[in-house]
Amino acid sequence: MTLFQFYFAEFSAIYILLAWAVYLTFRINQLYLGPLYSMCLGAYFGAYAALNWGWPFWLIFIGAVGLSLLFSLIPSFRFARLGAFAIVIATMALLFMVQTVIRNWEALGGARGLFNIPHIPRQIWLGVTYGFVLIIGFCVYRLDHSHIGRAMDAVHFDRDVAATLGIDVSRLSIQLQLFSSVIGGIAGVLYVFTLGSVFPDAFGFFLLMYVITIVVFGGMYTMWGIIIASPVLWGVGQFLPAGLVGFSVIVFNVLLIGVLLIRPSGMINRKSVRAITNGCKDLLQRFTDFHK
Amino acid sequence: MQAFISQLICGIELGSIYAVVVIGYNLLVLVTSILHWGYAHLLVLSMYVAWLVFGVTNNSLALGVSAAIVFGIMASTAIAPLFLPFIRRGAHLEGFVISAGIASIIVEIQSHWINYGLAIAFPPALLMGDTTIRFGMSTISAGRLLTLFVSIILMLAFFYFLNRSKQGRMLRAVAQDSVVARILGISVPKMSILSFALSGLLAGITAICLAVALGTAGPSLGDQLAIKCLSVLILASVGNLKGGLVCAIILGVLDSMIMGYLPGDWANTSALLVIVGVLMFKPEGLFGAKN
Numbered sequence: 141m142t143l144f145q146f147y148f149a150e151f152s153a154i155y156i157l158l159a160w161a162v163y164l165t166f167r168i169n170q171l172y173l174g175p176l177y178s179m180c181l182g183a184y185f186g187a188y189a190a191l192n193w194g195w196p197f198w199l200i201f202i203g204a205v206g207l208s209l210l211f212s213l214i215p216s217f218r219f220a221r222l223g224a225f226a227i228v229i230a231t232m233a234l235l236f237m238v239q240t241v242i243r244n245w246e247a248l249g250g251a252r253g254l255f256n257i258p259h260i261p262r263q264i265w266l267g268v269t270y271g272f273v274l275i276i277g278f279c280v281y282r283l284d285h286s287h288i289g290r291a292m293d294a295v296h297f298d299r300d301v302a303a304t305l306g307i308d309v310s311r312l313s314i315q316l317q318l319f320s321s322v323i324g325g326i327a328g329v330l331y332v333f334t335l336g337s338v339f340p341d342a343f344g345f346f347l348l349m350y351v352i353t354i355v356v357f358g359g360m361y362t363m364w365g366i367i368i369a370s371p372v373l374w375g376v377g378q379f380l381p382a383g384l385v386g387f388s389v390i391v392f393n394v395l396l397i398g399v400l401l402i403r404p405s406g407m408i409n410r411k412s413v414r415a416i417t418n419g420c421k422d423l424l425q426r427f428t429d430f431h432k
Numbered sequence: 433m434q435a436f437i438s439q440l441i442c443g444i445e446l447g448s449i450y451a452v453v454v455i456g457y458n459l460l461v462l463v464t465s466i467l468h469w470g471y472a473h474l475l476v477l478s479m480y481v482a483w484l485v486f487g488v489t490n491n492s493l494a495l496g497v498s499a500a501i502v503f504g505i506m507a508s509t510a511i512a513p514l515f516l517p518f519i520r521r522g523a524h525l526e527g528f529v530i531s532a533g534i535a536s537i538i539v540e541i542q543s544h545w546i547n548y549g550l551a552i553a554f555p556p557a558l559l560m561g562d563t564t565i566r567f568g569m570s571t572i573s574a575g576r577l578l579t580l581f582v583s584i585i586l587m588l589a590f591f592y593f594l595n596r597s598k599q600g601r602m603l604r605a606v607a608q609d610s611v612v613a614r615i616l617g618i619s620v621p622k623m624s625i626l627s628f629a630l631s632g633l634l635a636g637i638t639a640i641c642l643a644v645a646l647g648t649a650g651p652s653l654g655d656q657l658a659i660k661c662l663s664v665l666i667l668a669s670v671g672n673l674k675g676g677l678v679c680a681i682i683l684g685v686l687d688s689m690i691m692g693y694l695p696g697d698w699a700n701t702s703a704l705l706v707i708v709g710v711l712m713f714k715p716e717g718l719f720g721a722k723n
Contacts, residue, residue, distance in 0.1 A: 171525055218712040224525045225467065226711050229662060233707035236659070240701055345655065349536055352529060389540045393533040397514060400526050404517075 146262050148378065150334040152371040153269045154327050159354040159366040160280050161323035165316050166360055168295040168309075169224040172317050173231035173348060174215075175324025177238045178208035180343040182328025184242060187254040187338045197260060197268075201329055208325030212318055220313040232348065242340045253339025260333055269330050276323055280363050288312070346389075353396045359406030362413050369407065439692040440685060441572055445645070447684025448580035452641055453657055454664050454676040455586055456634040462607045462671045463627035464519045466527035470511070470535035471631060472661060473654035477538050478504040478639035480649065483552045491555040500643075501636030508632025512625045519610075519624050535654060542651040551650035554643045575644040582641050583680075586634065587673060603627060607671075656700065660687070663703035666710050669717025679718065 161175035182204035189195040189203060215234065219227050243251045260268075283289055294302040295309055303309055332338045354373055359365025373395075377388045384391075399406065453472060460468045482500035489495045511534060518527035543549040594600040605613040606623045614620055643649070664683050668675035686702040710717060 169525070171529075215708075215712065222711060222715055225528060226666075226715055228525065228528065229467075229666065230708055230711040233659075233663075233704040233711075236700060237704045237708065240698060240704070244698065345536070349532060352532075356529065386544055390537055393536045393540075396533045397530055400530055401514065401517060404523075404526065 141262060146266070148374065149266060150269055152374050153273050154330050155351065155354055155370040155374060156273060156366055157276060157323055157327040158351050159358065159370060160276060160363060161320040162351055162355050163363060163366060164280065165320050166355060167292045168313060168316065170313060171224065171228040172320055173228060173235055174212050174317055174321045175327065176343060176347060176351065177235040178212060178321040178324030179328035179331065180238050181207050181211055182325035183332040183338045184248055186329040186332040187257050188248065190257050191254060197333060201326060204325040204329045205322050208321040209318060212321035216314045216317040219317065220310040235343065235348065239340045239343055251340060253337060255337040257332060257336045259336055265333060272326055272330065277363070284363060350392065353392050357395055357399050357407060359408040361405055362408060362410050364413055365406050365408030435692065439688045443685030443688035444681055445572065445576035445684070446687055447681035448576060448583050449642060449645055450660050450664050450684055451677045451680035452579055452583035452586065452638045454661050454680055455583070455590060455673070456631045456638065457661055457665055458671055458673055458676055459590070459627055459634065460631050463603050464515065464624050465524050466515055466519065466531065467670070469528060469531040469658055470538060471635065472657035473535040473538040474504065474507055475635040475639050475642070475657070476649055476654040477507065477542065478636050479643050480542060480546050480552060482639060482643060483554060486555055497640050500639045501633060504636030504639060505629055505632040508635060509625060509629045512628035516621055516624060535658065539651050539654060549651060551648050553648050579641045579645040583677065586637065587677060591673070599626065659700055660703045663706045666707050667718055672717070675718065
C-alpha cells in the first residue's frame, strides 16, 4: 500500500466521521461546528500526550473523548436554545478562538505546531480508523432509525410543533451536540496519528467549508451520501490535472453553491436511498423467486 | 495615561472603519434576512479593482473611485440571483453557506491572481499625503477621521432613503413582512436585488474610505473585517443601525486595548469573545428585544 493510498483512505474516513458529526446536528437545523474544535482539541491532546507523557493511543482516545465532552458541555447548555444561524456563528467563533489560543501557547508549539508524533503501523491504524467508522456509522444509523431520529425529523420540520408533541428540544439538542463533539475528538486523534504532526492553521476556515461542503453535497438528510461525498471531494483535490490544482478551492465552492441551488437536499437524499433499497429488495426477490 | 488615550483614539479610528462596513451588512440583513458573509470580501475586491485602475490610469483618483463604486454595484447585483431561492424559502442558513462559498472564491482569486497574493498599497495622493491631526501628544490620521464622518453621513443618508423615499418604504415593508408586502403588490425579488445593488454601492464607497483609512489591503482583510463586523452585529442585535454604530466604536476600542496591552497575537480575540459571550448570555444583543 503506497503512502498516497494510505492518506486517501485515512483522510476519507476522518472526513466521513466529521461530516457525520455535523450531519447529526444539522438534522435539527443546527449547523454545529463543535466537532471541528473538538477535533482540534483532540489532535493537540493526542500530540501532547504522545510526545510528553508517552501515552498509548487507546488511552489518548479516552482522554480526547473526555476533553471534547468537557469543552462542549457548558456551551451546549446555552447553545441548545439558539436558532440555526446563531449556532454556526458561535461555534465558528469558538473554533477561531481555540486556534488563536493554541497559536499563542508556546508549550503547544505555537504557530509552528507539534511534530514527530510516533507513527503507528499503517495496517493497524487503518483497522482502527475503519473500526471507528463502522462503530460510529452503526450508532448514527441506529440513531436515525429510532424514536430519536423521528424526533429529530419532527424538530427539523417545526420546532414548536415538536415541543407540543412532547419532544424536549433543548435536551435533544444538547445530547446531539455532545455526541457530535465526541466524534470530532476521535477524528482529531485519528488525524494527528495519521499525519504525525499538527498545526493550528489546519483547523481554520478551510476545514469548516470543506466539511460543510461534504455534508451539503453528499446529502443533508441521510448519512449515506456522506460516505460517497467524502472520498469524491477528497479525490477532486488529488486527481485534478496539474494545471487545475490551483482551482481546487474554487471547484469546491462552485460545487457547494451549485448543489445548494440545483439540488438543495444533496446528491443523495432520502428518496434516492429509498429507491436504491427498494431496487435492491426487488432484485433479491426476483433472484429468490427465480431459484425457487 | 498617554498610552491609554492613544489606544482609545486608535480604537475609535478602528471602530469607525467597522461602523462603515456594518451599514452594508445591516441593509442586507434587514431586507433579505440573510447575513452576507461575503459582503466584506466584495468590499475588499472593490478596493483591489480601484487599485488595479489606479495602476492602469496613472493614479487617476476619479477613475479609481468610480471604478470601485461601479464594480461594487455590478458584482453585488450579479451575485444577488444566487440568493433569491433562499430568500423566497426563508432558508437563512443555506443563504449564509452560499455567501461563505462566495467569500472563499473571492479570497482564492485575491490570493492567487491579483498581485501574486501579496498585499496591495494605495497611491499616496489618495491617502491625503499622510495628513494627521494633533491631539495633545496623540495624532489622528485625517483619513480615519474622514472614515468616521463618512460612516455618520452614510448612515444619515441611509436613514433618509429608508424613511422618506418610496423605494425605502417598499424595502422596509419587505423587511417587516415579506408575505404581506407581496400581497400589497411589492415584488420581493426586485426589492432583494435592489438591496443587493444598494449594498454594492455602499461597498464601493466604503472601499474608498477603507483605502484612505488603511492605505493597504490583502487577501486576509475580508475575513478579518467579516468577523469583526459579525461581532458588531451580534453585539448590537442584527439589523439595528444606531446600535451598530455605537457597538462598532465599542469593539474598536476593545480591539485596540487588547492589541495594545496584551502580548502575543490576539488580533481577533475581542471579536470572537464578544460573539461567544453575547450568544451565550444575551442572544438578542445589547439593543435588541427578547422575542
